[in-house]
Amino acid sequence: MSSPVGHTLAGMAAVIIIKKQWPLGCMDWIWIIFFSNLPDIDFILAYAADVERHTFTHSIGFIAFILMIIMTIINVKPELGRKVPNRIQYFIVFPVVLITLHILLDMLAVDESFPYGVQLFWPLSDEFFISPFAILPPTWTNYTLKKMIIENSKTLFFEILIFVPIVIAAKGFAARSMRKKGRESA
């Protein structure tokens, strides 16, 4: 699994590309940080209720569940929905893309604890899936504090090395699109 920093940087790149916009607004940042890291609430569940990690919160079932919650909130409080610009993006596209991206990154990262991977197709299947080749470093959780600090610092370093150039490329893409749009409307 990747760290919150890796997930947030990847989410940032995705939102910049979808919106073709830089800088992003306050609401974008809240969405990016929240939905890019939402599947890892199982971290809290694992401690509180001894639930295994990377199960239902890293699955297509969880994405459907979150969409259902969002739709229920909008139904109960329609005035909340009306305040949001570009509702399809904020209520459907960003949650789906950011959670899916989180799950894919976890599948591409080294998993240091069994069962390896994520329960991608829960509730249709309980099987765990992981990429046959790991390109991202793991986040270490079940070790001594010293080992966790050393190993997770290495992970952070690699994630920054991988994702910051992707974010910079996304910003370049957004800047080009905005310039093109500016020329077209001029």
Ligand SMILES: [Zn+2]
């Ligand atoms: Zn995760």
